[in-house]
Amino acid sequence: MAEVSCRKVVKEYDGGVQAVKGIDLEIADHEFVVLVGPSGCGKSTTLRMIAGLEEISGGEIWIGGDIVNDVPPRDRDIAMVFQNYALYPHMSVFDNMAFGLKLRKFPKDEIKRRVDEAARILDIVPLLERKPRALSGGQRQRVAMGRAIVRNPKVFLFDEPLSNLDAKLRVQMRTEIKKVHQTVRTTTVYVTHDQVEAMTLADRVVVMNGGIIEQVGSPQELYHNPATRFVAGFIGSPAMNFLPCRVQDGRNGGLALRVTDKITLPVPPDRQDRYGKYKGREMVLGIRPEHLFEYHEQGKPNWTRVDLPVDVVEPMGMETMVHFFVDGAPVCARVDPATHAEPGEMLPLTADLNQMHLMEPDTGRVV
Amino acid sequence: MADGTSVPVGVMQASRPAAARRSSMRRFAGRRSTMGFLLALPLILLVAGFVIYPAFYAIYLSMLNKKMTSFVGLGNFAFLLKRNTFQLVIFQSCLFAITAVVMKALLGFILAHLMHNIPGKNQRIWRGLLLVPWVIPLALSTLTWWWMFDPSYSAFNWILNQFGFANVPWLGVGWIARFCTIAVNVWYGTPFFMIMYLAALKSVPEQLYEAAAIDGANAVQKLFFVTLPMMRNIIAITVLFSLITTFADFDIVRILTAGGPQDMTHVFATYAFQVGIQSGDIPLGASVSLFMFPILAIAAFFVLRGVTRRTKEIAT
Numbered sequence: 001m002a003e004v005s006c007r008k009v010v011k012e013y014d015g016g017v018q019a020v021k022g023i024d025l026e027i028a029d030h031e032f033v034v035l036v037g038p039s040g041c042g043k044s045t046t047l048r049m050i051a052g053l054e055e056i057s058g059g060e061i062w063i064g065g066d067i068v069n070d071v072p073p074r075d076r077d078i079a080m081v082f083q084n085y086a087l088y089p090h091m092s093v094f095d096n097m098a099f100g101l102k103l104r105k106f107p108k109d110e111i112k113r114r115v116d117e118a119a120r121i122l123d124i125v126p127l128l129e130r131k132p133r134a135l136s137g138g139q140r141q142r143v144a145m146g147r148a149i150v151r152n153p154k155v156f157l158f159d160e161p162l163s164n165l166d167a168k169l170r171v172q173m174r175t176e177i178k179k180v181h182q183t184v185r186t187t188t189v190y191v192t193h194d195q196v197e198a199m200t201l202a203d204r205v206v207v208m209n210g211g212i213i214e215q216v217g218s219p220q221e222l223y224h225n226p227a228t229r230f231v232a233g234f235i236g237s238p239a240m241n242f243l244p245c246r247v248q249d250g251r252n253g254g255l256a257l258r259v260t261d262k263i264t265l266p267v268p269p270d271r272q273d274r275y276g277k278y279k280g281r282e283m284v285l286g287i288r289p290e291h292l293f294e295y296h297e298q299g300k301p302n303w304t305r306v307d308l309p310v311d312v313v314e315p316m317g318m319e320t321m322v323h324f325f326v327d328g329a330p331v332c333a334r335v336d337p338a339t340h341a342e343p344g345e346m347l348p349l350t351a352d353l354n355q356m357h358l359m360e361p362d363t364g365r366v367v
Numbered sequence: 368m369a370d371g372t373s374v375p376v377g378v379m380q381a382s383r384p385a386a387a388r389r390s391s392m393r394r395f396a397g398r399r400s401t402m403g404f405l406l407a408l409p410l411i412l413l414v415a416g417f418v419i420y421p422a423f424y425a426i427y428l429s430m431l432n433k434k435m436t437s438f439v440g441l442g443n444f445a446f447l448l449k450r451n452t453f454q455l456v457i458f459q460s461c462l463f464a465i466t467a468v469v470m471k472a473l474l475g476f477i478l479a480h481l482m483h484n485i486p487g488k489n490q491r492i493w494r495g496l497l498l499v500p501w502v503i504p505l506a507l508s509t510l511t512w513w514w515m516f517d518p519s520y521s522a523f524n525w526i527l528n529q530f531g532f533a534n535v536p537w538l539g540v541g542w543i544a545r546f547c548t549i550a551v552n553v554w555y556g557t558p559f560f561m562i563m564y565l566a567a568l569k570s571v572p573e574q575l576y577e578a579a580a581i582d583g584a585n586a587v588q589k590l591f592f593v594t595l596p597m598m599r600n601i602i603a604i605t606v607l608f609s610l611i612t613t614f615a616d617f618d619i620v621r622i623l624t625a626g627g628p629q630d631m632t633h634v635f636a637t638y639a640f641q642v643g644i645q646s647g648d649i650p651l652g653a654s655v656s657l658f659m660f661p662i663l664a665i666a667a668f669f670v671l672r673g674v675t676r677r678t679k680e681i682a683t
Contacts, residue, residue: 053577074583086574089681090596100582131680
């Protein structure tokens with residue numbers, strides 16, 4: 001097991017297109033790090049550079065204290081689980097899992113012991129003699145993981161391993177992956193575009209966008225303290241609401257955010273100093289749907305009531321998502337399922353502004 | 368019955384089965400299987416007329432005496448097996464076909480790999496150039512080769528002379544002539560293998576190579592553990608196909624050596640032509656041409672069975 005380090009890593013393709021623009025990332029031993037971001041953000045390229053499947057155009061990659069820029073994949077002591085499993089179709093499950101060990105000339109009894117052990121962990125013992133064709137998607141994914149586990153490598157690399165599974169199996173396999181990591185404790189780098197996967201699996205999440213790292217942090221940190229508008233919008237489901245606003249003087253000498261002519265929200269007292277220097281400037285207010293809910297008379301005294309016309313109602317059982325438009329900007333609120341909300345009707349809402357974020361419109365930086 | 372629309376009982380009885388027959392005919396014609404059969408019928412008739420009938424007629428001919436007046440059973444085959452010339456023809460045909468197919472498969476595989484690693488546009492150019500031997504009519508290209516092997520005007524001999532070597536009678540000495548016929552067949556057939564293997568190489572998922580690289584495989588191990596197993600079906604089918612066509616090869620030997628010198632380059636087809644057409648013993652010629660049929664048919668059966676099994680095995 002080992003730590004992984006990316007230092008000023010660049011990937012430039014022919015024609016000058018930069019997929020990764022000089023990223024720095026330190027991954028500790030035993031850590032489970034998830035690279036997350038939209039398609040084309042450079043997360044898979046970064047993973048493939050760590051694996052040695054893509055050449056590095058600039059910078060350094062270190063694995064276990066050694067620089068591996070020019071080390072071929074087979075000598076990096078890593079194992080990778082691919083999106084399409086990449087199982088050898090002509091080999092049995094046992095042979096698929098044993099292949100790496102056979103190439104490394106492990107003794108036969110040691111190979112059998114390791115494969116049996118991995119198969120037991122992954123609950124695929126009855127499948128060992130089958131060919132990949134005779135396996136379901138979930139079973140294939142387990143075999144792919146087994147192939148990685150038996151090698152006992154320094155680092156596990158996962159490239160969107162659950163993308164080809166249906167929603168139910170994905171949740172199940174997510175738990176399996178977490179369990180496996182808790183058992184073997186191997187340093188893991190996991191790539192996904194699914195922020196729920198990222199949040200549930202990671203010790204730390206790396207949010208990438210346009211070839212750069214937007215923010216690195218624990219799932220909670222990213223959720224509560226996003227550094228940029230991109231991270232704020234990417235992490236959390238449904239996505240955070242963004243409303244243009246102006247910072248101005250409020251009542252009792254405090255600050256307020258003017259969203260529309262009719263909607264002005266008071267800035268919480270503990271944020272007055274932080275937002276004071278932005279007075280008079282156009283900013284972007286960010287508030288998550290879960291912090292925007294139906295107004296109650298018995299609510300906290302500083303919660304401002306805002307009446308908005310309901311556009312769409314999405315009942316989801318334990319909660320109901322209600323969509324509105326505020327000056328043309330789409331807004332989503334999460335309300336109690338017992339709340340009566342009908343499209344076209346006015347619904348009184350309020351926001352927990354202690355959870356709000358204020359961003360610069362030009363840089364997207366959260367202030 | 369009194370309204371004038373009634374039908375006599377006898378007429379009704381006769382028209383009901385006719386209507387039922389029409390309806391069942393309509394049902395029969397409307398079935399998918401019937402429609403499929405009708406659409407395939409022209410091809411079935413073509414195959415029956417140009418393949419099945421000649422094949423059975425050849426079998427029938429091979430069992431007649433020289434004058435084609437009496438049935439001799441397998442007598443022609445027994446007669447052929449006793450003749451030294453025919454034993455030589457069997458040896459040469461096997462040598463010609465097996466050596467040529469192995470060489471074509473090997474060169475085709477190497478060329479396909481080289482081609483596979485040439486980037487985009489250049490690959491298309493090279494692919495087009497390397498397909499030229501396969502595209503030129505064989506009789507025409509073999510005539511060109513015949514010129515190049517000519518003892519007096521040979522391009523090869525001219526090159527040898529430039530380096531101070533003596534002339535080589537390319538088509539005049541047994542083993543050299545055998546080598547020449549095989550070489551021309553390899554030259555002609557390699558592009559077919561190359562294009563088939565190139566297609567097979569392109570169909571191997573790149574992720575398998577990446578997985579093998581991470582598993583610790585070097586280039587040779589990737590070839591043996593990923594490429595070859597994934598290409599086994601294409602290799603089997605191309606080798607089988609080529610073996611059949613090479614065993615049946617006529618043009619190259621006929622044009623280059625006409626079976627000589629001293630029958631040392633005859634293959635089944637040229638010998639069958641000599642015996643059947645030139646010497647007028649059509650039943651014996653038919654026997655020669657049919658000699659390899661059972662062996663190749665059994666080989667084809669096992670190869671195709673293996674292909675079907677592996678296809679099921681690796682299909683996702």
